[in-house]
């Protein structure tokens with residue numbers, strides 16, 4: 291089913307959440323200046339699905355409920371699904387210049403689809419059927435689903451069982467379900483979704499089997515507490531929710547999510563102590579999420595390229611050859627990352643479940659290309675903008691009756707551009723330079739070393755050595 295944005299907002303407005311922002315408990319969260327941009331971002335994923343122009347990318351035919359569904363809830367059953375998923379990521383990142391908050395949930399559902407099939411086949415469990423029923427439920431109700439992997443981890447040198455619940459764990463198994471305890475951190479959008487699907491963040495050994503757990507929870511659970519991140523942009527948004535903070539869709543709302551002995555009924559449990567398969571689930575998820583990340587970075591870069599060109603025009607430098615070259619450099623880096631993502635999609639493989647996974651090697655390489663591409667894009671944008679990229683006075687200065695005239699005069703660029711428009715763009719540039727997205731590109735989908743581990747395993751380096759040995763007869 292495809293529902294309008296209003297239906298999503300009405301649903302989440304009715305939920306009672308334990309939310310804390312900057313040490314304060316928040317009741318009316320939907321209108322809160324830090325939360326509203328997240329609601330608006332997710333809202334756009336509903337809005338675009340209603341528009342004819344975007345239907346091909348935003349909407350897919352469900353194999354389960356025989357109805358069109360939002361592509362963020364779709365399971366890939368052909369190569370073309372993978373390609374459209376990548377285009378979906380680029381479309382949303384380009385329109386929002388921030389997170390759409392639905393990728394991780396979608397990617398976990400797809401990773402679970404493939405993994406549960408293989409777990410059931412190997413050890414005769416029935417997780418796959420359960421997962422299919424859950425997918426039918428979220429599709430029928432057009433629910434927004436976020437995804438939670440990242441545990442707080444504590445001392446990284448210790449295993450999960452050596453430090454209690456620094457990784458989320460099963461604390462009780464009951465007749466009707468399980469009870470889980472722990473916390474997931476850096477959770478994009480987790481508060482304002484209908485559902486969150488949870489999975490382990492690392493491969494699990496036998497002694498840690500209580501930590502091999504995957505399940506879905508509905509938002510509005512009394513035993514879950516959400517604490518919003520608090521970076522400079524969140525404070526700014528509270529101080530001045532207008533264009534001062536750069537992006538109307540906010541910076542990138544993530545939460546510490548505390549599971550305080552949360553009960554999960556069996557029909558929502560997709561892994562329960564099958565530690566041997568936690569690694570497979572993590573690697574299937576990583577392949578999908580790193581793949582999707584290349585579309586996400588390309589969409590971000592689309593807005594950086596656009597801002598670079600506009601800034602050059604606002605500053606009167608658009609025709610300078612080194613400025614044009616900087617923009618071309620940004621385009622080359624990001625399109626190379628996206629092209630590698632596309633290759634991962636076109637070289638994708640059908641799994642035993644009928645679901646599809648992107649090519650793992652190209653997916654991991656696209657993640658490693660995305661970080662320098664975004665980094666260089668931001669450097670080029672800062673270069674083109676000038677020092678004002680991080681030194682601009684505020685919107686309040688522009689509107690101040692005593693000094694506004696000076697700001698109006700001294701912050702002006704090209705003749706045909708108003709000072710306010712130039713300042714708005716400067717604030718958008720500042721958002722890219724000092725906002726959270728570079729951190730997101732570094733750690734999203736795993737810290738930089740993790741794709742390298744996969745690449746080393748997948749690149750067939752010894753086979754290439756044999757090629758040379760054969761060639762030279764050595």
Ligand SMILES: Cc1cc2nc3c(=O)[nH]c(=O)nc-3n(C[C@H](O)[C@H](O)[C@H](O)COP(=O)(O)OP(=O)(O)OC[C@H]3O[C@@H](n4cnc5c(N)ncnc54)[C@H](O)[C@@H]3O)c2cc1C
Pocket residue numbers: 394437438439440441442443446447474475476477478479542544726729730731733734735736737738739740
């Ligand atoms: C903006 C943003 C949004 C995010 N959104 C989500 C989300 O929606 N859902 C979600 O689940 N996660 C999300 N994440 C989390 C992201 O996946 C993690 O940050 C990432 O996996 C790294 O984990 P970490 O932060 O715990 O860092 P760590 O794992 O602590 O890594 C820090 C450094 O320590 C190294 N390291 C870690 N462990 C060891 C060890 N045992 N031995 C040696 N070196 C080690 C790493 O290689 C790295 O260099 C998000 C992150 C960001 C920044």
